[in-house]
Amino acid sequence: MDRLTNTIRPYAWGSTTAIPALLGVEPSGEPQAEMWMGAHPGAPSRLDRGAGETTLPAVIAADPERELGAAAVAKFGPRLPFLLKLLAAGAPLSLQVHPDLAQARAGFADEEARGVPVDAGHRNYKDPNHKPELICALTPFSGLCGFRRPLEAAALLDGLGVDSLKPYVDLLHAHPEEAALREMLTAVLGGDRAEMARTVHEAGDAAVRLGGPYEPYASLVHEYPGDPGVIAAMLLNHVELQPGEAMFLGAGVPHAYLDGLGVELLANSDNVLRAGLTPKHVDVPELLKVVRFEPGDPAVLRPEGDAEEVYETPTDEFRLSRFVLAPGGEPRVLPSGAPQILLCTAGSPRAGELTLAPGESVFVPAGEKPELSGAGTVFRATVVV
Structure with missing residues (x-):
């Protein structure tokens, strides 16, 4: 297992206090919006296996089957298919939707063929992948999700x-x-x-x-004074998650996070189409192709299970579960065969020989069979193979 060093993204909507409070450090005064754990090229996690610091993508590229497992490579290719985050909203995020897999592949191919630079402000599709996501509240968490009747x-x-x-x-x-x-x-x-x-x-x-x-x-x-996204937002359900509750967002579902700290797990993509509440590019015709105009009440997920509490979702690229370890409890042996990232959010549990503090995480290669012990809360991100 490898302890990860992770990047915190300073987006303007980020809370100035939530992530520092979890980490037990003094706030810098700057917004700290997201801490990324994974192999996304935008901010890959770093680790040291004794030969100096390297990145998680480099480690995976050197031996994909060892790190990810043969089943995961066969199903998803030689890449980590998920991205785990701590997300701290101090102000509303943009009102947005994500494409399904066919839309992402077609949109990416079209913009590549037209020579739109991948870092251009008006680019819609940064990669050919979809972006289902799950947000699990660590504090009371407010958001907008899906259309009202x-x-x-x-x-x-x-x-x-x-x-x-x-x-x-x-x-x-x-x-x-x-x-x-x-x-x-x-x-x-x-x-x-x-x-x-x-x-x-x-x-x-x-x-x-x-x-x-x-x-x-x-x-x-x-x-966002004068932004038409304010009126569009009134079409959406307002959702209040309590700590431990979660919400799954599939393709085409409009949403915006408003306030709170949570663990977010998503497919490894950066494709976002915005409807408002942002100074960034809004492509209305493309947005309308992607939005699913299906009204209904958003489903609030609660974890199911005893030792390992699982947040069930319909996607295979990621699986989120939670372990709440009591003092003096039996160690929990986790299964092997797939890549895992373990994130501590409370206490001082141990993953193997590593003691974790809140906000610390480890990468577990597919061949390892980690054991959790001690007292605290650990979130486990992996894939379904």
């Missing part, structure tokens, strides 16, 4: 008492659910920006005044 969204908008929202309220009443949501989102994102900015301003004033169910959207207006 159109009549519920219409009632929320109507309750603001803003005249310029009335055509949208009527639209949500006039069509079948999926068609109503598509037409509403298209109208909001494709309308006159100056007129929409005035609507957002009026809606924000009303949300601040009314509070209650409008409180999450009042904060969006403060962070």
